[in-house]
Amino acid sequence: MASANHYDVIIIGTGAGGGTLAYALAPTGKRILLLERGDYVPREKDNWDSRAVNVQGKYQAKEVWSDQDGKALHPHTNYWVGGNTKFYGAALFRLRKEDFREIKHYGGISPAWPISYEDLEPYYTRAEQLYHVHGERGVDPTDPPASAPYPHPAVSHEPRIQQLSDDFARLGLRPFHVPLGVMLDEKNPRTSTCIRCNTCDGFPCLVYAKSDSQVVCVDPALQHANVSLITGALVRTLETSPTGREVTKVIVERNGAREEYSANIVIVACGAINSAALLLRSANDRHPRGLANSSDVVGRHYMGHVNSVLMAISKCPNPTVFQKTLGVNDFYLGSKEWDFPMGHISFVGKLDGVTLSAGAPAIAPGFTLDLMANHSLDFWLTSEDLPDPNNRVTLDREGNIVLAYKPNNEEGHGRLIKTLERVMQQQTKCQVHGHECHVGLFSRNLFIGQRIPLAGVAHQNGTIRFGHDPKTSVLDVNCKAHDVDNLYVVDGSVFPSSSAVNPALTIVANALRVADHLKGRLR
Ligand SMILES: Cc1cc2nc3c(=O)[nH]c(=O)nc-3n(C[C@H](O)[C@H](O)[C@H](O)COP(=O)(O)OP(=O)(O)OC[C@H]3O[C@@H](n4cnc5c(N)ncnc54)[C@H](O)[C@@H]3O)c2cc1C
Ligand code: SF4
Numbered sequence: 001m002a003s004a005n006h007y008d009v010i011i012i013g014t015g016a017g018g019g020t021l022a023y024a025l026a027p028t029g030k031r032i033l034l035l036e037r038g039d040y041v042p043r044e045k046d047n048w049d050s051r052a053v054n055v056q057g058k059y060q061a062k063e064v065w066s067d068q069d070g071k072a073l074h075p076h077t078n079y080w081v082g083g084n085t086k087f088y089g090a091a092l093f094r095l096r097k098e099d100f101r102e103i104k105h106y107g108g109i110s111p112a113w114p115i116s117y118e119d120l121e122p123y124y125t126r127a128e129q130l131y132h133v134h135g136e137r138g139v140d141p142t143d144p145p146a147s148a149p150y151p152h153p154a155v156s157h158e159p160r161i162q163q164l165s166d167d168f169a170r171l172g173l174r175p176f177h178v179p180l181g182v183m184l185d186e187k188n189p190r191t192s193t194c195i196r197c198n199t200c201d202g203f204p205c206l207v208y209a210k211s212d213s214q215v216v217c218v219d220p221a222l223q224h225a226n227v228s229l230i231t232g233a234l235v236r237t238l239e240t241s242p243t244g245r246e247v248t249k250v251i252v253e254r255n256g257a258r259e260e261y262s263a264n265i266v267i268v269a270c271g272a273i274n275s276a277a278l279l280l281r282s283a284n285d286r287h288p289r290g291l292a293n294s295s296d297v298v299g300r301h302y303m304g305h306v307n308s309v310l311m312a313i314s315k316c317p318n319p320t321v322f323q324k325t326l327g328v329n330d331f332y333l334g335s336k337e338w339d340f341p342m343g344h345i346s347f348v349g350k351l352d353g354v355t356l357s358a359g360a361p362a363i364a365p366g367f368t369l370d371l372m373a374n375h376s377l378d379f380w381l382t383s384e385d386l387p388d389p390n391n392r393v394t395l396d397r398e399g400n401i402v403l404a405y406k407p408n409n410e411e412g413h414g415r416l417i418k419t420l421e422r423v424m425q426q427q428t429k430c431q432v433h434g435h436e437c438h439v440g441l442f443s444r445n446l447f448i449g450q451r452i453p454l455a456g457v458a459h460q461n462g463t464i465r466f467g468h469d470p471k472t473s474v475l476d477v478n479c480k481a482h483d484v485d486n487l488y489v490v491d492g493s494v495f496p497s498s499s500a501v502n503p504a505l506t507i508v509a510n511a512l513r514v515a516d517h518l519k520g521r522l523r
Helices: 016-028 050-055 119-128 159-170 213-221 273-281 367-375 413-427 454-458 504-522
Strands: 006-012 030-033 065-067 104-105 109-111 227-232 236-239 249-253 257-268 304-314 343-347 376-383 390-393 401-403 438-443 487-489
Touching: 006 504, 016 030, 016 119, 016 213, 016 504, 030 213, 030 257, 119 504, 159 376, 236 257, 236 273, 257 273, 257 504, 273 367, 273 390, 273 401, 304 367, 304 413, 367 376, 376 413, 413 438
Parallel strands: 006 030, 006 257, 030 227, 065 401, 257 487
Antiparallel strands: 104 109, 236 249, 249 257, 304 376, 304 438, 343 376, 390 401
16 A cells, blocks of 8 residues: 555645646646745735845845855745745746747857747746736737737836836837736726735735745645645655666655655756755765766756846936836847847836845945935846856755856846946936936945855756756756656756746746646656
């Protein structure tokens, strides 16, 4: 008789990948166990408090990793039911069609994915429906073709952002509404779940109106009697059969004690850094370099984007509450002057003086932090970093995470910043100051006290890539380990290249794709 601790499927991690997979497999009726090291984010006023969230890091992981020089690294990552989606900005982009093919960058080659955009398209459509994405098709010049409209209308711009959008359009750019996973009903504000507040990006949603994996996937999955969740369950290692071809035990540390679980199929979805660490920690005689690591690829090709937060200070204030509505992708694949990809321009949530005090920018002359925050447009610029085998996750002797990362492909990003500066100087829509309204661009130093860029960990991907060749990839096209018959990975680790748009929707869509494969296998 099967033991009570034996399941059909175990999913480790409840973020974008794991939570979505649980949701998709729940209706199969199979016994499914979710193991999550974190707990539920407590619902409390601090959820929406800048000081608690951004200055005190109340909800941030308390672990200390190290960088390649052995220096302490305090990762800005979140261990909770829902994973990092509890804190994300919910900008839910599809990768561009081109991102699935090989692309020549100034700094090298961005490799092709083993699947095409067309393979993932139906799952993107389902992902957008599941995560309540609000957007408008066909305005973003890099938008890939889609088989259905967005399920909800785009989130409107507030007046200052609309003014900027008009200015950009006048300059010949094609600004668009960022696709957002927030449950906002602008036509019926009285009944709208989302109240359009200023504490969304980086904060948990106190009213459960953000489409995070807990709210839209894990909680509904748990409505099925065949699905269960154990929180506070840190998966330490995976053990295999003597042949090494099956994972036979999932070893968990919970409340300081060791517990064992097993399943016919084990799915790892701990986020790109922790998933790689788990496989490396699970080395055994049959897998001496780490579980499923005959290729020596596990942990390598870590990517996290080249990111900047830039505050464009204007003489006029920016009273915007929900700022993350505007995007510009005109330079995503290059420009007339520069034949290589540069990246993506959009916004972070509106910065305030309290948040700025956690990583103070160079202060604009005549401004205080509060004044700067009141007058800033807070841009988020993302460019693609390339998969370098030496940018990698390893473990130190105690099994702690070591993250080695040397930035690459930065030239395009530098040009993107200069391009933004140039277009900001050409604004005319301000009735008072015209193009003189723009004071300058200031870099917000997000990374004080951090050894690697915070955002580098936020967009972590690439450490357990999928591909056709077992010599150069860990997973096959279905995200099953080449070396192990019942082991899958469905989080950001699988990315062969990072693109320059936010990763979560692609993680979600891929989890839905893998779920379809697994449903066939479970049958
Ligand atoms: C502040 C912030 C803003 C962001 N904004 C955006 C955005 O606007 N758009 C976007 O697309 N992306 C955004 N991201 C990134 C996005 O959140 C991630 O890409 C996404 O959540 C990654 O999904 P995942 O499944 O790979 O991992 P995660 O969501 O990180 O989930 C991993 C889960 O595994 C658990 N876990 C880890 N190790 C173990 C273990 N050993 N045992 C058991 N459980 C374990 C973790 O607790 C976690 O719940 C943002 C991230 C942050 C931090
Ligand atoms: S903007 Fe909406 S979804 Fe975001 S935190 Fe506020 S209420 Fe929640």
